[in-house]
Amino acid sequence: MTQHFQQHSKLPLRRVLLGAAASALIMIGGPAAIHAQESDPAPVPQSAEGNASAPVSAPVPASGQTAPAEQTADTAASPEDTVENAVSDAEKQPNVSKPVMFDPAMVTNLARNLAKQPFVNPHRELPEALSALSAEDYAQIRFKSQRAFFNPAETDFSLELFHPGTMYDVPVTINLVRGGEVQVIPYSAGLFDFGKTGLSGNDFSTQNYAGFRLRYPLSDVTSNDELTRFLGASYFRLQGQGQSIGQMARGLAVDLAGPTGEEIPVFREFWIVEPKDGANTITVFALLDSERITGAYQFDITPGNRSQADIKAHLFFRDGVEKIGIAPLNGMFLFGEQRRRFFDDYRGEVHSSDGLLINNGRGEWLWRPLDNPQHLQMSSFLDENPIGFGLLQRDRNFDHYQDLEKRFDQQPGYWVTPKGKWGKGHIELVEIPSPSETNDNIVAYWVPETKPTAGGEMQVEYSVTATRDGTGLHGMAQATDTRIQRLASQGDEDRSGTRFVLNFAGGDLDYFIKDANNLRADISASKGEVRNIRILPDPENGGVRVFFDLVNTGDATSSNLRVFLLYQNKVLSETWTMPWAF
Known part of the structure; x- marks a missing residue:
């Protein structure tokens, strides 16, 4: 069962904004x-x-x-x-x-032995x-x-x-x-x-050095494109063909946005295996260290149209950890088409990803549009054995961004595919208020239900794929746009409300539009009343546009919204979901 919870916090931003630390020095x-x-x-x-x-x-x-x-x-x-x-x-x-x-077991033994030693701050x-x-x-x-x-x-x-x-x-x-x-x-x-x-x-x-990057001819045989870089803390980037540098992934997240402040692990040492003649995969081993955790990582990186990193991590715990984030992804969201916060900017949208896509253990596909909230916002999606999740950049229209330098329309989305059974836990989305695009204010990761204890170990495997808009992950219609309008009250007894305008496109939706009378939107709200539901074909963008109004008929402070499309009883789209503060 997937549940969604929303949490607001007024922690000082200096404790939750995502810093980019560097890494330290360990030798074989x-x-x-x-x-x-x-x-x-x-x-x-x-x-x-x-x-x-x-x-x-x-x-x-x-x-x-x-x-x-x-x-x-x-x-x-x-x-x-x-x-x-x-x-x-x-x-x-x-x-x-x-x-x-070299033997990969050397890195594992280094991490195991390092976990038995007192932590030494690697920053110098x-x-x-x-x-x-x-x-x-x-x-x-x-x-x-x-x-x-x-x-x-x-x-x-x-x-x-x-x-x-x-x-x-941090010397690496x-x-x-x-x-x-x-x-x-x-x-x-x-x-x-x-x-x-x-x-x-x-x-x-x-x-020493701060990190490294690997280049590969992604565009054509004569090019020398950046494939990946490891720079700062445990951050790394991955690009595929036709993609520009955008969001980041990282090795691990520890107590992110928690009351005690985030612990930021670093990659202290790397072993890069020189590829053999004709090899299309390169392998990187890394030693991770932080105050309570050490780890041995293996990255098998394969370039291509959708470059992919297959990752194995063996973690060792010096001490117990309240919340560990597996396969964390970092993005930036300043503003988008919903314009819930306004900026004086010549660009129509500024973000490196515009939504979180989840394929949960029940096979359901959830789409959660991102926001730059007024207060720290954390959303949890309870799950068991998730199939995949990722921060995606679905909007690929340059005219929506008008940024010739950052090229947000070309930046990759990242899709995480777990390997093996991850058990019970939740996918957590953290949205941090940000006044500037210089802050990576969006983070998504998996939190296991079982908390790590002192002296314990954990092994986890997954892949990170640099995709574009996620096309090909499923065959259903996608929730492509989210627009929001505040509605003023029309009388003393009428309450103000909010109008949501959603676009769905792709999959088999255009085929079923021919029989619009049997096409409907399933819309639910945990609090408040949903009114004025309409579905209209959208010949300009393709697919359909869904309208509905949300009115707070009680004293609720927030509501969780869900919308998906059906033809008769056949589900045609993924489920759009959003927390809404009245």
Whole structure:
């Protein structure tokens, strides 16, 4: 059974607005240094005594230490100094141990062991030159594309790194896995173009990186499009063909919008497996850490028209957690066609997603349009073994947005598909009041009914697909538009009301419109009275337009609304649902 609850809160926004934190430093131990020269590792550097250092050997350093980078990418050896020769030279030297070979169990063991240790805040104080950067200045620091990792003759994927700065104050360790061998990428300023920031002469060698992105030719064989990026806290983005950068997903949400404040996990370390020749999937492993939770993640990322990330997470709990959010999705909604809040803006709509779609365990499809409410609003949809949910951008008409830079009409929607049985719980939607589009004020995630306890573990698998409007997820008519109009009272005994105007289109709706007398709208309200129901064919937009008025006939403060279309007894559409405050 799916139930919907609405909750308003006046918590301070500074405790609930979604910050983008960065990530910290954990090492497997003794990995060799990777350099971007010709996308190959640099040869093994010589020590002061003339002995070669081991490529991935040496004793395993303590957590938080990195192998020294004696040679930067700018001074890397010439291409003829191959990896094979470097390893051969190293084997001639005494006391050289073998390379560290990667095993996914290593990441799981790191997370398990880290959960047994006291939490150490991964955020560090950046040099003022980096911490004082504005978002615009930080955007000028660009990775030099010609220094991207991976051999273009063997794979279409390429790897670029993000520099620390501004809000990204957690040093992230990034490893490559090549031929099964772990190789760390040491910091190198030579990998970056600092633009007009004036930072090119600074020494930031102790800062490590802030994150990374993967590129792939999504548009055509000659393109170099962004496929995914991992930057800040546990956030990541995913794009498919013809999509622009939009909303985000993240690894985990902890006590989001709760009374004690949100706990924000970070990805502290990554292992990126170099794709084999011709592979169309790339695998990324990640170590997650927060005050009460650690986790080992695996992302199998496949580019395409609808790029997809298949995700496995193994979580470990230092302490109990009141509310854990699985597969969280982040969006932005400033205003849309319903115009429940007004902004002085030349654009008709400003949002990265316009609704939450749910396919619950009973097979019902629910569509919940998003809002930028006056107060914090939380909606819960009780469920058991959900089939899927996602934040979607259904409106693809550029004329509705008129934004040539953000291209909201091209931004992806994200669809989460659980793998296995997730049991009982609820999908939670958090809508945070926001005066600006700079805030990601929409979050949706799954909350298990069973709360994690100290010393416990949890494993979960799911996929995140970067879709457009969700077409193809089901064959029914979609709720495409929501418009709202306040109605003034017409006399002393008449109460004011609200008129809702909904558009449904797609599926087999146009076929059944031919017999409009047997087409009806099932409309229900938990409080108040529904009046003046009408259904009209919409030749301009396709489908039909449904009108109804809601009048508060009592002292209720809010009402939960549901609308779906039927032909005789056949359900033709998904169910539109919305909480309404009188």
